[in-house]
Amino acid sequence: MSLRRQLTLSLVTILMLFAVNVGTHFWGSYARNESMVAYRNSVTAAQLSTEVEQLLEDQRQQILILATLRETTEDQLDDAELQRAEDAIETINARIQELGKLSHGVTELSYEQLWESSSHLLKRWLNFYRNYNNPDFELDMNDPLPFLEASQRLKELEQSQAFIAAQRANIIDRTISLTDKITIIAFFASIFLTATLGYYLVSYTNRSLKRLKKGTERFGSGDLDYRIDDIDDTGELGDLADAFNEMSDKLRNAIYDVRKARDDADEANAAKSIFLANVSHELRTPLNAIIGYSEMLHDELADVGELNRPQFQQDLDIIIKSGRQLLTLIDDILDLSKIETGKMSLHCENFSPTAIIKQACEALAPLLHNNNNKLQIDELHELPVLYNDAAKFRQIFTNLLSNAIKFTRDGQISVSARELPDRPGWAEFAIRDTGIGMTSEQLSRVFDAFVQADSSTSANYGGTGLGLAICRQFCDLMGGTIEVESEVGMGSTFKVLIPSDPE
Amino acid sequence: MTAGKSVLLVEDNELNRDMMVRRLNRAGLQVTTAGNGQQALDIMRAEQPSVVLMDMNLPILDGWAASRRAKEDERIRHIPIIALTAHATEAYRLYALAAGCDDYATKPVDFPGLLNKINKLTNA
Numbered sequence: 001m002s003l004r005r006q007l008t009l010s011l012v013t014i015l016m017l018f019a020v021n022v023g024t025h026f027w028g029s030y031a032r033n034e035s036m037v038a039y040r041n042s043v044t045a046a047q048l049s050t051e052v053e054q055l056l057e058d059q060r061q062q063i064l065i066l067a068t069l070r071e072t073t074e075d076q077l078d079d080a081e082l083q084r085a086e087d088a089i090e091t092i093n094a095r096i097q098e099l100g101k102l103s104h105g106v107t108e109l110s111y112e113q114l115w116e117s118s119s120h121l122l123k124r125w126l127n128f129y130r131n132y133n134n135p136d137f138e139l140d141m142n143d144p145l146p147f148l149e150a151s152q153r154l155k156e157l158e159q160s161q162a163f164i165a166a167q168r169a170n171i172i173d174r175t176i177s178l179t180d181k182i183t184i185i186a187f188f189a190s191i192f193l194t195a196t197l198g199y200y201l202v203s204y205t206n207r208s209l210k211r212l213k214k215g216t217e218r219f220g221s222g223d224l225d226y227r228i229d230d231i232d233d234t235g236e237l238g239d240l241a242d243a244f245n246e247m248s249d250k251l252r253n254a255i256y257d258v259r260k261a262r263d264d265a266d267e268a269n270a271a272k273s274i275f276l277a278n279v280s281h282e283l284r285t286p287l288n289a290i291i292g293y294s295e296m297l298h299d300e301l302a303d304v305g306e307l308n309r310p311q312f313q314q315d316l317d318i319i320i321k322s323g324r325q326l327l328t329l330i331d332d333i334l335d336l337s338k339i340e341t342g343k344m345s346l347h348c349e350n351f352s353p354t355a356i357i358k359q360a361c362e363a364l365a366p367l368l369h370n371n372n373n374k375l376q377i378d379e380l381h382e383l384p385v386l387y388n389d390a391a392k393f394r395q396i397f398t399n400l401l402s403n404a405i406k407f408t409r410d411g412q413i414s415v416s417a418r419e420l421p422d423r424p425g426w427a428e429f430a431i432r433d434t435g436i437g438m439t440s441e442q443l444s445r446v447f448d449a450f451v452q453a454d455s456s457t458s459a460n461y462g463g464t465g466l467g468l469a470i471c472r473q474f475c476d477l478m479g480g481t482i483e484v485e486s487e488v489g490m491g492s493t494f495k496v497l498i499p500s501d502p503e
Numbered sequence: 504m505t506a507g508k509s510v511l512l513v514e515d516n517e518l519n520r521d522m523m524v525r526r527l528n529r530a531g532l533q534v535t536t537a538g539n540g541q542q543a544l545d546i547m548r549a550e551q552p553s554v555v556l557m558d559m560n561l562p563i564l565d566g567w568a569a570s571r572r573a574k575e576d577e578r579i580r581h582i583p584i585i586a587l588t589a590h591a592t593e594a595y596r597l598y599a600l601a602a603g604c605d606d607y608a609t610k611p612v613d614f615p616g617l618l619n620k621i622n623k624l625t626n627a
Contacts, residue, residue: 280592281589284611287610290611291611291612292519299526
């Protein structure tokens with residue numbers, strides 16, 4: 001449960017306890033009030049009963065006296081006296097009716113019995129007063145029964161009123177006691193709950209914050225594999241921990257990327273150093289011949305004796321050849337460097353690849369004879385006109401053909417070319433030789449710069465080890481491909497595919 | 504100084520080999536040649552040359568391996584070997600010395616310097 005929900009729930013609980021307290025108070029007041037009214041009524045009724053009892057007693061005494069006087073004297077009741085007696089009886093009747101208003105429930109029955117007997121008694125008394133002056137009227141006023149009955153009923157009513165008063169007093173006491181208890185319980189419950197909530201909140205946030213702090217410290221010290229996973233909260237603090245974990249993930253990835261970029265840069269740097277070392281090595285090889293032969297000829301010129309002119313001529317040829325080789329090497333290095341820095345651009349034009357292949361074969365014919373090779377041009381179908389870089393196409397073909405001638409002795413080199421049947425506009429040419437071939441290990445690196453099949457290869461066969469690297473790069477630039485198949489001692493086949501348009 | 508001493512030149516490049524043979528001969532040294540490391544070891548054992556000029560990039564058995572084997576062989580370990588290579592970096596110099604070469608010279612060859620080295624090693 002989230003921290004916010006826990007807090008809300010706890011606050012609602014406390015508010016509810018508070019509401020219970022207030023409700024209990026109001027209910028207690030209401031209940032007390034109700035009982036109070038009933039109690040007051042009972043007390044008033046008891047007082048009234050006493051009063052009625054007294055009135056009845058007085059009236060009875062008066063009637064007994066009047067009855068005795070009527071028998072012994074001839075005095076008549078005048079109208080005023082009759083009226084006063086009737087008023088007195090009416091007053092009693094009114095009082096009893098007041099009692100009736102105060103009675104209900106339990107006292108109802110007692111009152112009805114009282115009403116019945118008192119009505120009978122009062123009617124009898126009224127009758128006595130009205131017929132007092134009538135000599136024929138006979139009434140025994142000494143009979144005590146009706147009065148005693150009414151008196152008895154009144155006492156019963158009084159008792160039941162007293163009983164109700166006691167009962168109500170009891171209820172009031174109980175209500176007060178109950179509301180006190182509820183108030184105290186709710187009060188302590190609120191205090192307990194608030195204290196528990198406070199303690200829980202403080203310790204919980206403290207614990208979680210400590211873990212968060214520990215986590216951020218670990219992240220800060222570079223331990224990005226650390227995870228804040230011991231926060232038992234799916235809410236805000238858990239979210240915060242997740243956010244920290246995510247941040248650490250992203251940091252780790254970023255650091256990984258930076259390290260990788262640095263490693264890549266280091267690797268590229270190392271490759272550059274190796275490249276430079278290789279360039280130095282390759283430049284030194286023809287320079288060794290140039291400087292060596294020049295110094296030697298210089299020294300020999302100083303010697304006395306006949307100059308061996310043919311030998312001198314031959315040595316100069318070697319110097320020239322090595323110089324040219326050096327120039328080629330420098331051109332190749334510049335080409336590769338241009339390609340690598342992305343500055344090598346294509347100069348596209350429409351050209352006939354067939355014509356270029358034929359020209360290149362003618363140009364390399366003298367080399368063929370040096371190694372006693374035969375050139376066979378087979379299946380030289382008319383190729384489509386290409387819109388591509390003609391100079392680079394010529395360089396690729398010349399490179400591959402001179403390689404084939406260089407690494408083959410007393411063998412055969414065949415050139416074939418065709419338009420790809422399933423890709424119209426694409427030209428394919430293949431150069432197959434019966435030369436020294438390559439192992440699969442050599443094959444895998446054959447298009448890398450400065451790689452020749454064997455370290456002594458360049459010494460024996462010449463070349464810079466850059467030709468095939470350049471061919472591959474040119475093929476890529478022109479939108480084509482180059483591939484090779486070879487077997488040691490059996491020769492190699494290079495196959496080049498060039499599209500009619502580099503795009 | 505160098506006259507009469509015999510030199511074994513181990514070099515697989517014909518042009519370089521011919522040139523070096525002529526220059527060494529002209530300096531009064533007797534020169535025998537070998538085209539690879541194995542051949543060089545055989546000639547060292549058979550002819551006991553005064554000094555060996557060893558190219559490092561050789562077919563069959565390269566110069567480093569040949570130098571190491573020569574220094575492991577009782578009969579020829581005393582023959583000084585001068586590494587001769589177009590690898591000009593410090594790492595390759597140490598590599599050659601580690602393989603047992605007694606000295607190191609880079610191509611293009613500083614010929615008077617090379618003769619000095621030969622002298623130093625053969626007169627020691």
